[in-house]
Amino acid sequence: MSSSEHHATTRSGAFFVPHDLKAPLKGASGGPLAGLTAAVKDMYDIVGERTGGGSPEWLAQQKPASVHSAAVANILDAGATIIGKTICDEFFFSISGANAHYGTPENVRAPGRLPGGSSSGSAAATAADCCDFALGSDTGGSVRIPASFCGLYGIRPTHSRVDMSGAMPMAPSFDVCGWFANGPGVFQKVGSVLLEGGRVEAPVKNLVIADDAFAEADSEVTNLARRFLGRAEARLPKPSRERVAPDGLETWRESFRILQGRETWNSYGEFIEQKKPKLGPGNKERLLFGATVTDEMIKPAQKIRDQARERMSSLLKPGTILAMPTAPSIAPLRDSAGKEQDAFRLRVIRLTCISGLSGLPQLTMPMGTVGGCPVGISFIGWKDSDEALLDLAVSLSRYCGLTPDTAE
Numbered sequence: 001m002s003s004s005e006h007h008a009t010t011r012s013g014a015f016f017v018p019h020d021l022k023a024p025l026k027g028a029s030g031g032p033l034a035g036l037t038a039a040v041k042d043m044y045d046i047v048g049e050r051t052g053g054g055s056p057e058w059l060a061q062q063k064p065a066s067v068h069s070a071a072v073a074n075i076l077d078a079g080a081t082i083i084g085k086t087i088c089d090e091f092f093f094s095i096s097g098a099n100a101h102y103g104t105p106e107n108v109r110a111p112g113r114l115p116g117g118s119s120s121g122s123a124a125a126t127a128a129d130c131c132d133f134a135l136g137s138d139t140g141g142s143v144r145i146p147a148s149f150c151g152l153y154g155i156r157p158t159h160s161r162v163d164m165s166g167a168m169p170m171a172p173s174f175d176v177c178g179w180f181a182n183g184p185g186v187f188q189k190v191g192s193v194l195l196e197g198g199r200v201e202a203p204v205k206n207l208v209i210a211d212d213a214f215a216e217a218d219s220e221v222t223n224l225a226r227r228f229l230g231r232a233e234a235r236l237p238k239p240s241r242e243r244v245a246p247d248g249l250e251t252w253r254e255s256f257r258i259l260q261g262r263e264t265w266n267s268y269g270e271f272i273e274q275k276k277p278k279l280g281p282g283n284k285e286r287l288l289f290g291a292t293v294t295d296e297m298i299k300p301a302q303k304i305r306d307q308a309r310e311r312m313s314s315l316l317k318p319g320t321i322l323a324m325p326t327a328p329s330i331a332p333l334r335d336s337a338g339k340e341q342d343a344f345r346l347r348v349i350r351l352t353c354i355s356g357l358s359g360l361p362q363l364t365m366p367m368g369t370v371g372g373c374p375v376g377i378s379f380i381g382w383k384d385s386d387e388a389l390l391d392l393a394v395s396l397s398r399y400c401g402l403t404p405d406t407a408e
Contacts, residue, residue: 014103015125016084017042019050019059024083027076032189034079039125039134042085043092043168044069044177053168054090054118056101057277058268069166071135071177071194078193083131086121090283091268092137092170094118095145095348096332096341100280104334109151110373113331116146119178123150126180133181133190139170140260141352143178144364144378149331151366151374151401152180153187153393157386159359162194171263174256174356184397188390200384202318204392207239212249213324216350220370221325225377228367229323232399242315244322245308249350255304256353258297265290281338305357312358316382321392324351326364326376355380363389366400 016039025046027033042052045065052059068076076082087102089095097120098104105124107115115124119136123146126134136143138156147154155178162177169175177194181187209229214222229236245252269291271277279287316322328347332340355362360383364376381389 015039015086015105015121015128015130017052017087017102017121019052020084021046021049021082024081025076027078027080027082029079031077031079032192033075036080036132036186037083038075038080039084039086039122039131040072040082041088041119041122041134041136043088043137044072044135045166046072046082046085049085051168053092054088054099054102055277057275058091058271061271061275065166067166070163071167074163074193075135075190084125086119086125086134088121089118090280091264091287092118092139092142093264093283093286095141095345096282097124097146098334100283107150107331110149110331112334113373114149114334114336116149116331118142119146119180123147123152123154123180126150126152126182129182133179133186136178136180137167137170138176138178139174140256140356141348143180144326144352144362144376145348147180147364148326148376149374152182153184153366154178154180154364154376155187155191155386155389156355156362157195158361158384161197161361161384161386163196169267171260171267173263174260184394188394191386191390195386198384199387200318200382201388202382202385204319204321204388205237206320207237208315208320208322209239209241210244210322210324210354211241212243212245213351213354216249216347217325217328221327221329221375224368224370224375225323225325228377228399232396235395239323244311244315244354246311249353251304252308252353252357253346253350255301255308256349256356258293258301259305261286261290262293262298265293282341308354308357309359312354312360313383316360316380318382318385320382321385321389322380324354324378324380326378327351330370330373330375359383361386361389363393365393365396368401
């Protein structure tokens, strides 16, 4: 894609930030990602560029980066060419994909509907074939949800498997670098470049169906997921069924909300109090909630997180994976009211907090469509099973993309 073509896409699709790269940034001449193009969420430092995190007023305070973030350096060293910096939700605190300052990236696979956030521009640009893959981040679902809404492969890696140095934080005990791709081959290649540390290999011998996660989703989504698992049964173990959260996913969600709120305020509270930026609706209320979180609220929330980690590690020993819908529904309409989006967010976080609290990796795949809109299915694996999940994406990809009308 030429520079002029890229900036035409910028204007028409609103995928890229106004302070975008002036020209593509070419990577090494060889490597596993040679010949591939990438877009990067505007939270990762790129030498000579300012990093904005979805906030024009934060951007105005920043100096151009003198060092690439680790993730950017790794994909450049592996041969990728970075074509642009993508729009994200303000301070990453939303799952809608709308940014009050920069607009809402177009979801070309579900026209008129939200792309999902906070890595909205990265997902939308990938779905629109502006790039071969894109970097996002995931704290409370910011890769998984836009991947589901835009019909992409996406992953939330095991916490700390990908180096986050040079990336803006949100809630560091939950933050991970994730990525999107249209196909499983490129998706797997990116993992071979970004994943660090020890992988834990084990053949996948057990499959757990998360009954309580399925109960959170619309019937059309759960029916599609069951058909997908039926089509893929030759490549999956015979399933068993479990409730993931014995005390209810709402208890886990509230724990996540409190811990995330405190950590995000720790990251940006001082800036908000000193500079008083104009914050977008929804994001403003969530950010300011973080200032109200007390130590008395933190202690029980941490206890619930500890219980969730223990429960998930006992459930997902090496060789066991868990299946669940990625999102509870198709993408909401772009013009849906704030109250509708708030209610939707509650349902989403009940699902996404499972991986978030446990720190375990979660893969999402485009299993098909409901009413013409993409829907993802997820598999959570054991700690450091990221490579096994990427292998699974390749293995199961032949069953992806069928619509309910054409599914066998």
